[in-house]
Amino acid sequence: MNETVLEHPLVRDYLRALDSACAGLPAAQARELREQIAAHLDEALPPSAADDEVCAELTRLGTPGALAAEAAGPGSRPAVRRLLSRLSRVRWWVWTLIAAIVAAAVTAAVFLSLMLTAEPLLQGGLSAWWFPQDRAREVDTTAAGVYQTTVPERYGQWQGFVVGVENDSDWTQTILGLDQNVEGMSMQWSLDVGSGLYADEGGSWTSQTRWDLPGSIPPHSVRLLRVLWVSDVCDGPGGQTIITDLSLRVRVGIVARTENLQLGLAWALQGNKASDCGQNG
């Protein structure tokens, strides 16, 4: 047997319906009305009340919707007040969770923005042809403020240069490779970042220099970038293949982006006589 009529299924259903109907009321108001109606039923009906007695009392009370409307007062409340009322019923831990998620999202957005807007890599320090035979035959010129270093193309052989690369940002930047979408990259390429003694100042390399790809450059540091390729352009006499910049895939923090590295001078391969292509060494 029930100890109170509040355990009667019809009463429980009625109170549940009242809770739903009062969802738009301020929490305190809804709670108070529920408490009053529950006290009314508890006093008006014995614990062992029959279904028809309970039905009659609930009918006299009025429908939950009518009670909620009466509690809301004449006329419906403005939508903003209803919204505020519903918001006021949200539990404190839900607000805490929402605040934590928003704070995390804002923090992530700020960090992401900082990564995306980080200073790109700059050429700084060493600029030198990698192979001794090229260094021996290089010709440096200046025209209209543009510096150019030129070596004969050695068709079908590896050629390349080493430049210092400076990371002036607050983020570690990791060179992942050449951007494969860059036009004119039909030649076979090799790219490495050099670190170790001298290389860490962008000054020079030794036999101890470690060459890696991907290669990381810490914030406000300099490393060497070695760019090698198999020359297969075969320019005719007077023709030149000139490289003035490199399009690099670089990871900044967790963001990968393409950076255009200006090389500071023009690296040129001087074409040979057509008949020399494939025979020069």
Place this chain on the structure above:
Amino acid sequence: MGSDPGMTELRRGVLGPCVLALLEVRPRFGLELVRELDAAGGLLTSDGTVYPLLNRLRDAGLVTSEWRDAEGERARRYYFITDDGRKQLAAFRADWTEFAATVRGVLYPAGEEGRRR
């Protein structure tokens, strides 16, 4: 008593003063008020509407409530009329007497009332 919207509004308008009048006699708990208003006849559209009304009267400062836990009885929330409630009730009584006389005079003009009998 009729249940058209006009009568519902009229009941709504007089129910507050009636509650205040009952509480002026002595404090009462919710079910007690409902039963007495029911017994008066025709004042309530439904029993449950008394509770939102009591809450509005309390918000307006016309009644207060407190839990009383008398020995041998269940704890009940009792409602009390406040000084403001008494003043409002007195004002309503004065207005009502005049208003009811006016309505009566319009509804039952002299001579017409005699013919109805």
